[in-house]
Amino acid sequence: MHELAITQGILNFALDEATKRGADKVTALTVSLGALSGIMADCVETYFPLVAEGTLAEGAKLTFRRISARVRCADCGTESELPDFRLRCPACTSRKVELLSGREAYIESMEIEEKNRTNVEPFREKVPHLPKLF
């Protein structure tokens, strides 16, 4: 259930970033999650439309990239992917392993639609009867 707060955090960042860049819509977000991050992509995916409703990010497509948990063993030197949460070398079962990846949790990229400023007609043209003052 902590994913609700995390999803809100993802949304807030996307909205801030979109506003900063003058965008009027967030259409997609790519999120990278490590296998040991403890954050469930399914939950974030479920919560996102609920928190994004009525915002610039409503309807945005979420894509998740899973980063596997990898370790390097100090005893046998093998570099391998962990099958679960256990920090043991899958090759020799040693606990002297260095975690190379797996705890990541970050927003990698987003797609925004920027306001098309060329479509905005100059004020004067919209109001033809405006007296020419300058």
Added chain:
Amino acid sequence: MEIKVIHQIMEWNEDHSEQIKKNLADKGVTMINVMGSPGAGKTSLITALIARLREEYKIGVIEGDIAGKIDAETIASLGIPVVQLNTDGACHIEAMSIEHILPDFDLDALDLIFVENIGNLVCPAEFNIGESARLAILSIPEGDDKVAKYPLMFSTTDALALNKYDMLPYFDFDPVRVENDARDVNPTAEIYPVSTRTGDGLDALVKWVKGILCS
């Protein structure tokens, strides 16, 4: 248009956590985040630690609960400054909530704050709240499979208290299995068998807390 951003998802919480850590360090206050299931004995353990530390250190408590102030009343009855934090449904405490509550304490008059997190083996582990150390509690009646089933909680803790250890003869609880599972996800955490009822094992845990206070 696609833009690359690379933004840490937990940054909104981490920023507040770092700020709290800095503020507490400036005041010379140490904060310990106590986590475990409902009924593991978090309040009892905090109470037992207070009894053994209060002569030497000035202690405050933040009691996190979804609703009510039962635990805060227990702590207040000991004459210890306590603030109840109700999350109104949320399953964990976030750094920003702690930031809002800290002004309720006179930090100049404190050495140590225990935060009793929401009873939950999952969500609180995700959120740093400006603590100097984490203490996870697992009680014997909960079963010896909990470390394997809730790895994140036990992989992020600095110490693990096995509470209600006096109940060991009455449950099929294999402490060796728990120690093994804990070592698998967290090679450095200290493990302390304790009983808040009999007082057994508490001296060693008190020593760990003092070590955190001195570091």
